[in-house]
Amino acid sequence: MATRLHPLASAVTVDLSHGRIELKTPSLARAVAVPATWLARAIAALGEGVDPLAKSLAESVAKDAVMILDGTADPTPEEVAYSIALALGQRGFGTCGFERFGDALTLLWNFPPATDASFHRFATALVAKVVSDVTGVQTHAAVLSTHAEGLTLFLGADPACALVRERAARGDAGPQILATLLGGASA
Amino acid sequence: MSSDVIARLESLLGRVIARRAVPRLVPAPPVAPPVVASSPAPRAITPEPPRPEARVEARRPEGPAAAPEAPPVVIYAAPEAPAPVVIEAVVEAPEAVVEAAPVVAAAPVAEAPKPVVIEPRVEEPVVEAPKTSLPLPGPAKISRADDRIAASFAAGASVSPGLGDDEADHVETLAFRVGRALPKPGQVPAPPLPVTTRDEPGERRSERFTASLPSAPIAAQVADAAARPAPASLRSLLQRSVALRPRG
Numbered sequence A: 001m002a003t004r005l006h007p008l009a010s011a012v013t014v015d016l017s018h019g020r021i022e023l024k025t026p027s028l029a030r031a032v033a034v035p036a037t038w039l040a041r042a043i044a045a046l047g048e049g050v051d052p053l054a055k056s057l058a059e060s061v062a063k064d065a066v067m068i069l070d071g072t073a074d075p076t077p078e079e080v081a082y083s084i085a086l087a088l089g090q091r092g093f094g095t096c097g098f099e100r101f102g103d104a105l106t107l108l109w110n111f112p113p114a115t116d117a118s119f120h121r122f123a124t125a126l127v128a129k130v131v132s133d134v135t136g137v138q139t140h141a142a143v144l145s146t147h148a149e150g151l152t153l154f155l156g157a158d159p160a161c162a163l164v165r166e167r168a169a170r171g172d173a174g175p176q177i178l179a180t181l182l183g184g185a186s187a
Numbered sequence B: 001m002s003s004d005v006i007a008r009l010e011s012l013l014g015r016v017i018a019r020r021a022v023p024r025l026v027p028a029p030p031v032a033p034p035v036v037a038s039s040p041a042p043r044a045i046t047p048e049p050p051r052p053e054a055r056v057e058a059r060r061p062e063g064p065a066a067a068p069e070a071p072p073v074v075i076y077a078a079p080e081a082p083a084p085v086v087i088e089a090v091v092e093a094p095e096a097v098v099e100a101a102p103v104v105a106a107a108p109v110a111e112a113p114k115p116v117v118i119e120p121r122v123e124e125p126v127v128e129a130p131k132t133s134l135p136l137p138g139p140a141k142i143s144r145a146d147d148r149i150a151a152s153f154a155a156g157a158s159v160s161p162g163l164g165d166d167e168a169d170h171v172e173t174l175a176f177r178v179g180r181a182l183p184k185p186g187q188v189p190a191p192p193l194p195v196t197t198r199d200e201p202g203e204r205r206s207e208r209f210t211a212s213l214p215s216a217p218i219a220a221q222v223a224d225a226a227a228r229p230a231p232a233s234l235r236s237l238l239q240r241s242v243a244l245r246p247r248g
Helices: A036-069 A077-089 A117-135 A158-169 A174-183 B003-025 B029-038 B041-045 B052-059 B071-080 B082-111 B115-131 B139-155 B165-178 B216-222 B234-243
Strands: A012-015 A020-023 A095-101 A104-110 A140-147 A150-156 B206-210
Touching (some): A036 A117, A077 B234, A104 A117, A150 B234
Antiparallel strands (some): A012 A020, A095 B206, A140 A150
């Protein structure tokens, strides 16, 4: 991985004299910092029209993550988690990691801009697109559980994600949903 | 000379001597207030040049010519004028110095030898500090925390919520060095393993894959990577997850 090409210390430069925030990434030359609550409100206001925004951001994040992986063949979960977490963290979107429960793979998104229900559609669209682009495996995502400072998203096929959304909307706990899912026949 | 002339001369001498005494007071500005207050009359003397006779007499206050004729006037005027100026100034200055000296010098000198008595008092809080458990953990405590944290990482579980504040700080430090996302006690509990009836012993354990910096020496300290078998690629894990289908 090209981790040394992307040191965290110089990833973001705040130029207070010009009121600019520069990202040391090839995809973005400049950033504007806004409070996370503002971003969450804007995303909530977009409603179902949030998908293009999530897709655009996901493409940028995935591009950076792929570059951080630097052509690593068949990267491990830790390496992918590092690359995506770094790309997200450079944008103030928190960090992430993967968890595996049996065959079910989940992504633990720590410190996202928001965790409320209005953010879930954006989160699932973003995560699914990023993971799909980085791994080359077409993936969908669904929010499995929410905790104080993060989200746990299930990564899988669309039918399984639909089941997860349905059970989560009913208030079922994440482990219970996974148990139901894993109890079924896997291909 | 007639008695009238002598009387006039005496009166003139008395005036002149009294006036000439005033210029002696002028060169003492610091003590001006007491001088001006004590002799308000001589105001008009400064602009008014004294007569030639008076100058001569003033330059020689103790001269032989004036001595026999106006001793009473000269004696009273001369000592009175310098006395408030010179003596007061000289007396005041030493008084100020003398008063300041004991305050500045005497106090520290008197207290300096006493720190011998104070030193034990300084040591007392140091002795009490360990009893009240300072926030800094001792080396044994740190090593215990290290073991607990390393064990929790190796097990793939979140840090137990029973850590104290000092240990929690140490957890963050260690986690940063390892390159993992900072585990906060009790905030991200790992969900329990789902219980199923399928017979796949190797597939039924949960794992957590967090972002890890490729720093081999630090990773070796925690012995996290060494405890695990070679991890599968994310792509293969993702393909398995995508292959899951809901029952029915």
